[in-house]
Amino acid sequence: AQTVTQSQPEMSVQEAETVTLSCTYDTSESDYYLFWYKQPPSRQMILVIRQEAYKQQNATENRFSVNFQKAAKSFSLKISDSQLGDAAMYFCAYRSAAYTGTASKLTFGTGTRLQVTL
């Protein structure tokens, strides 16, 4: 079974600074997807960024980028130019790319709560 570990329960960053959230995972599969989801307080979980394991290039979405190290099974999220609106719980998640006839589930880490200070 796959596992996802986020070892930083809480992080803090000053507005306009850069912060990196860590995630490691364990799997025996070679083809899979990794995600970072953002969950603001009392609001819905939204997808921040997606990485396909077969792609060597790190995914980037505006101020959000990842450092994907497949051999090390590491998948960190870098937030540049942090904004107050970035304050949220961030979840790292894994999904198999295998098609078994039914949809694949997301396996989540326990989350990192990010605070953004002035």
Next chain:
Amino acid sequence: DAMVIQNPRYQVTQFGKPVTLSCSQTLNHNVMYWYQQKSSQAPKLLFHYYDKDFNNEADTPDNFQSRRPNTSFCFLDIRSPGLGDAAMYLCATSRDQGRDQHFGDGTRLSIL
């Protein structure tokens, strides 16, 4: 806007009293999921529907059931809620197998 809507946002029920949580979607997605998220824990998949096909996770307690009467709606039934079932329940949809999942706001369930 197309979206995933969960009702109610907050639900309080009594120990042992059946409760139903609702999820609807305007995305016309084939797949609907229910996740349980306990305090300070990772969301955990309970089950999902692929069209009308129900797929239960192996460790989901029998106390939890689900219904999907049509493409747009999916319900989570807890037959006899215990104190340990207090959690946030998240509904998600995806267009097809292996596609990105879109989440609702969640229903926070409290047990008295």
